[in-house]
Amino acid sequence: MDAIGDSAAKQLKSFIERIERLEEEKAALGDDLKAVYAEAKAFGFDTKIMRQVVKLRKLDGRDRDEQAALLDLYCAAIGFDYTPLGRSARGLGKGDE
Amino acid sequence: MDAIGDSAAKQLKSFIERIERLEEEKAALGDDLKAVYAEAKAFGFDTKIMRQVVKLRKLDGRDRDEQAALLDLYCAAIGFDYTPLGRSARGLGKGDE
Amino acid sequence: MDAIGDSAAKQLKSFIERIERLEEEKAALGDDLKAVYAEAKAFGFDTKIMRQVVKLRKLDGRDRDEQAALLDLYCAAIGFDYTPLGRSARGLGKGDE
Amino acid sequence: MDAIGDSAAKQLKSFIERIERLEEEKAALGDDLKAVYAEAKAFGFDTKIMRQVVKLRKLDGRDRDEQAALLDLYCAAIGFDYTPLGRSARGLGKGDE
């Protein structure tokens, strides 16, 4: 009753397994995180505030990026093409892929 | 204005850094996951269904049954005939409206 | 620096305001929805299942069947026996309370 | 076959219907929104940028709120109880429930 080819079934199985493996690792990291917070709490730190701090630091970067994107958008909108090299060629930001 | 001791501050900093490192790794796993789904999609698989499969496998049988039973109950209660026909009752007519 | 005409600016402003008004109303409806679910919960109903019911009713029969068939197919392909037992096979095993 | 009481079934049905009605209205608003954007586009405006503008204006308010919340948190953390009346007793914000 394999309305799906045998090799396709194999592939699917392989994908599912890879996914489950990755999710497992991800969950493990989640546990580690929890453990660190627990330890910090044991040292008397307020975890809620710590979470806010982490969040804030993360958002700071993103906000900067959003602003830049918005600026790009507006500049494009009014037909102002600023420095072909420059913003586009910046290697200074967060060289993420 | 350090309402917090110096060594405590050090500790806090260390905790924050450990947390940020872990979250970074976690995010990387998340990207990997995304990539696997993308690859599966490129092979013609329906990722939405794949996600359902993964989710189902995470749930154990008992929970699955309970949820299904409750859903049936509610549908019956409001007079909604949704025929959950899984692999069982498929093909037996029911020209729906 | 108005790369945009005056009347165009007026128009744009008007559009933005209409949009914001509509989004406001939409958000209000969202709050109402939330309130209804909360009330239902207070009456002992399982809101998660309720959401499923609403979703199912939104989908028409054909789509429902297609999705179910695909899910069955995938589960079979990877050798996962999840027994979707809807209202059909109930009562034959686990005397649920 | 009503493993659920008759009156409970009635209630459930009523809740579901209220929900579906509200979602209908919400969807209608969504259509209106779409229409406004379409009209604006017909006038030559770039809808993507318009969306960004709307988003920006919305986020501005939220950021303000987040900042305030964070401030509260930090003040609480260092045991600084600022004005018993004041921030707490403000009836001026968004009188949400």
Next chain:
DNA sequence: CTGCCATTTTACCGGC
């Protein structure tokens, strides 16, 4: 155990 918050998932919209 309840309410919040983070993550995940789904639906939408614009682009190609």
Next chain:
DNA sequence: GCCGGTAAAATGGCAG
């Protein structure tokens, strides 16, 4: 018409 990204919804998890 499909695909990709982006915003809303929903689910699950955590702290209180």
